[in-house]
Amino acid sequence: MTDPSRLLDQTLEPVLRSSLEAAIAAEPPASLRERLWDEIALTLPAAGVLLDATTSSSATATATATTAPATLTTATTAPATLVTATTATDAVGLASKATVSATTMLQAIETTTRGASTKAILTAGSTTAAKAAVAAQGVGLGAIAGKAVAIGLGIGLGLNAVAGVVERNWETPVPTAKSAQIGGVPRTPEEQVKAVRVMTPSAERVPMASEPSAPTSAAANAPAISAQRSMSEVSKPSSVASTESLDEARGAPTTDELRDESQLLSRAREALRDARAGAALEFLGEHERRYSEGRLRQEREALYVQALVRAGRTTEAQRRGKSFLASFPMSPHSERIRALLRDDASSTQ
């Protein structure tokens, strides 16, 4: 059995030939490669958790009083529980409880809504206390469709209270495709990869951990940490982190601040995409001035290195990149920063 000759090698109507040739010549947009990797890198810490769900330990989440609650539980070395709920239910009134084992993890939720405000809750916790109380403050970002900010609090191992905020594309309209995901429709495993968009019907509870759980009122004002909050921070206890939980529980950074952080970085990212490294650096500088130790500082630093490289400020890029790598060797951004520094070094030799 042998292959037939290819259509391209046959006599074809001109219109067919040109269409076939166009398909053969089709190339992805030049800017997409890098941009998409950025997005994937952002999702990875969350995905790492979500995707390995059900493998090891257990996580539980209970959401009540919602018409369309969705629960996602995950577990890896650092299990996390994600609870999302749609409709206008008051998130704080959700009485969500989450018990998780192992180390603290972070999660982000991206939910979209059609009209009603979306409330999303995210929790992450740890074995030790095994009690994580969660509250979410949904932030409706538009009358028709908005992205909800998911805020949660996890207390674990004296590390971080972790929560997620979807940090990208605040201003852009929500595609229908995403909105359609809201109703708790079960989707394919592939879909679930999209960490923050995953929902399963609330009826599908994941096996519960044996640990008891109890809500803590402090969680009500839980501020959020970005999705980019990396595993390295989690795995690397620091005094900052350990005190953060309490501070955060009392409402130190507000959602407004978080949104502001996120917007600054979004603008920087857009500027980078448009090859305006100078403008990107301004936004990043602004972020650094206002949120030096902000929730999204890892993301900022990663963008910073990228922008400096683009701007041809090699020395600074190297300095900043190395300092980032020293602080966060295991960050999801580290690999990319290493690559940037490598490329940068080789191109200037």
Added chain:
Amino acid sequence: MPTLPSLRDIYESEFRFVWRILARLGVREAEIPDAMQEVFLVVHRRLSEFDGKCRVSTWLYRICFNVASDRRRRAHVRYEIPVEDSDLERRLSQDDSPTEALATFDHLLESMEIDQRAVFVLFEVEGFNGPEIAEMLECPLPTVYSRLRLARAAFARAASRLQASMNRPLREAAV
């Protein structure tokens, strides 16, 4: 033991392939980045399962195919705005750029069943041979050939329909 490629390695080497495959499997352009993200996150999750017994592109193709099929299914349920011949021909008459030629191609692909379309694209566009396609699609070689035959027939039919509809308005315009 051979070391597994990292996600980044696969991303760098297969980015173009994934984009092309998804695009020709009917994922709409605006949704391609999302779909690609899905694909690479599946890769990330399943990387440890990749045993090196098949080529990365084979393994990747299956993931792309699943992602694209799933999206098509959902798109059908949700909303599907088929490109009518008349729309296409209106655009064609104004523009014979590569973009439009590609739109024509995708339009013609729409005439095929997804399995035929997969074979057609892999063979005619990506240049894989029959046995390679059989491996990718996990089907016997004769099936590959029969799907290719059906795909070509559908392609030819759709093409003549398109030609016919292109001629009609020209005549009308002349009147």
